[in-house]
Amino acid sequence: MEKHCMGWTAYHGLAKVTLQAMLTFAAMNLKKLANWLWKKAALFYFLPINRKKRKHSLFNH
16 A cells, blocks of 8 residues: 555544545546556557458548
């Protein structure tokens, strides 16, 4: 937890420290979710998986 500055708290009191910990963990989970979605989107857009090839295009006549 020292990586996320939880070794020392900025607040005093159980309620404030608990709130700080919950916000820290929420931020960590949002970061994980964003990274997961980014990797999933990158795979979807950059890998040609089951894409149909067009026979006709606007520019190829």
